[in-house]
Amino acid sequence: MRPLPTAPLRTAVTQPFFIDLITRTDEARRGFETNPRVLQIVADGLSVERYRRLLLELYHVVWHFNPTCAAAASRLSDKHAEIRYFLYDHMMEEKGHEGWVANDLEVVGVSHSEVALYRPSNSILALNGYNYWSADRRHPCSVLGMLYALEVIASVYGGPIAAAIKESLLLEDDRGISFITSHITMDAEHMAELRLILNTIRDDESKVAITESATFNFEQFTRVLEAI
Amino acid sequence: MSATSVIPAALERPYKYLWLEWDQEFAVLTARICVKPIQCYSLAAMAELQQVFNDISANPGLVKHFVMASGAPGVFNFGGDLSLFVLLVRARDLDSLKLYARRCVDLVWWLENAAQVGVHTTALVQGDALGGGLESALLHHNVIFERNTQAGYPEVLFNLFPGMGAWHLTIRKGGFGIANDMILSGQIYTADQLQRAGLVDLVVDVGQGESALRKIVRSAHPRLRGTLTALQARRIAAPITYESLQSVVELWAVSALRLKDRDLRLMERLARAQVRKVGGAAEGAVEEIKRIELDTAWGFERTGLSEWSTLT
DSSP, X not given: OOOOOOXXXXXXXXXXXXXXXXXXXXXXXXXXXXXXXXXXXXXXXXOHHHHXXXXXXHHHHHHHHHHHHHHHHHHXXXXXXXXXXXXXXXXXXXXXXXXXXXXXXXXXXXXXXXXXXXXXXXXXXXXXXHHHXXXXXXXXXXXXXXXXXXXXXXXXXXXXXHHHHHHHHTOOTTTTTHHHHHXXXXXXXXXXXXXXXXXXXXXXXXXXXXXHHHHHHHHHHHHHHHHO | OOSOBOOOTTTOOOOSSEEEEEETTTTEEEEEEOOSSSOSBOHHHHHXXXXXXXXXXXXXXXXXXXXXXXXXXXXXXOOBOHHHHHHHHHTTOHHHHHHHHHHHHHHHHHHHTGGGGTXXXXXXXXXXXXXXXXXHHHTSSEEEEEXXXXXXXXXXXXXXXXXXXHHHHHHHHHOHHHHHHHHXXXXXXXXXXXXXXXXXXXEEOTTXXXXXXXXXHHHHGGGHHHHHHHHHHHHHHSOOOHHHHXXXXXXXXXXXXXXXXXXXXXHHHHHHHHHHHHTTOSOOHHHHHHHHHHHHHXXXXXXXXXXXXGGO
């Protein structure tokens, strides 16, 4: 008879980092998906005023996404060259996506000049500020934590949120929600690529920085949605 | 059984998703799982449960009875962590799906062999049990359901199947026909129906679960050695092998990876329904499964239900 499983708890050492990251950030991810305001958006959608506010806030996340990745790429050592190349490719794919947000805003009545004048909330300033600081001063690999959190939010939760907004605002096709809907599929692809690159991470210092960043991004993005 | 005693040092750890209770008189360890907001087998909760089992195995003779119960009102367990599955499927992460499944099998295997390490087990089910939640209950030597509990294997509704021992355990307790009906229909059953099917040993009125548990422990305790030997013999008569459990979970992981967007949306719908119930709504995942069955049978147009109309 096979002996009973009495081995000690499996830890990060014995499993790929992607699943370890999921486990370590499980509570923050669940905190996002079960936040009452997030649930309300999923259930009831948004008024046009709140949707405008959401997109205006998102614009600043998207606008600073590539510069944050660039800051991280420039500080990565050669031992993380593979991550640097991953970031180059990712930046190419994300280039210009702030324009998609601006186009959706135009559909719901916000002109490009109004977008340029919008001052993001303190929650967004804190989110972007943390991501720049973390890439620059904390550890450049932390940027992968930002990618992980944003791509989980887009690919896992983007669908229900987009569907609810579309219903509540009676939008046709993808008009006005093209940024969110296109990122559901796109970020599922990105998630598969991100998993592969995360599983190459071996050193604890990078793992800790990535975990911290993912946790912060989940929590701070929850604050952003709470405030709109 | 006496009132809750101080947990022995060998078993005490700072658990986050488990609440342990200890009864010194009969050496009963009760583990109440509480995973918020959805009562399910999250990776972290499973790691804690495995630690409890490891500690029991490492201290032979300390625990004579193990009881699995829930710390979440109205729910025993909803099984797999659906939002984790959605995440892993979208990341096309077969390795992590297999890893999750293997951890489940490790827990299954320990409970399946509990008599061999001198532990008599009971599941006290005081709320709904779906998928892996029902599988985990059936693993115990005694299965007590309170009468308002509903349970079933809804996985087929989203093109999956219960892979962590459901076939093995349901066939063993209820027979092939019952297993076929339950697993292939995705239907939800009442406690009385499950007792008639032979899957549940005892159905008691709501609020009577604890006293039924005490009776079982008091009755089994004086003849524990004989009972455990008989239960080991029962395993020999109707064996479940580690290898066959592993083969099924491998198939489960591969089939999970083939889930389509529609299937994942149904999973998300169930998860959201349960979150709403925790938030105070009257209906949760069980009611949502019944709606999905209706939607599937009649189509959204005929019932007037749609994925989003059911959310409001």
